[in-house]
Amino acid sequence: MLTIDLTFAEAEMLAEILESFLGDLRLEIADTEKKAFRDRMKEEEQVIKELLRKLAAREKMRAEDENPPIA
Numbered sequence: 001m002l003t004i005d006l007t008f009a010e011a012e013m014l015a016e017i018l019e020s021f022l023g024d025l026r027l028e029i030a031d032t033e034k035k036a037f038r039d040r041m042k043e044e045e046q047v048i049k050e051l052l053r054k055l056a057a058r059e060k061m062r063a064e065d066e067n068p069p070i071a
Contacts, residue, residue, distance in 0.1 A: 008062050015055040022048050 006014065025045055032038040 006058075008059070011055050011058055015052060015059075018048050018052055018055075022052070 022045065025041055025048070029038055029041045029045065032041065
């Protein structure tokens with residue numbers, strides 16, 4: 001396992017970059033005729049989705065830290 005410490009600004013920028021790349025990747029998947037290449041791109045799509053999920057969880061933690069529940 002690899003751990004990278006990111007500031008919240010860095011994590012937000014990384015998520016934006018990944019979302020943009022994901023959109024482009026989906027277009028490439030749709031336009032690719034070779035099954036092996038398309039399958040590889042679909043694997044990349046799943047990895048990117050998982051990274052975005054992890055970044056979203058970090059953003060949720062940040063929001064909770066900034067706005068703790070009122071007791």
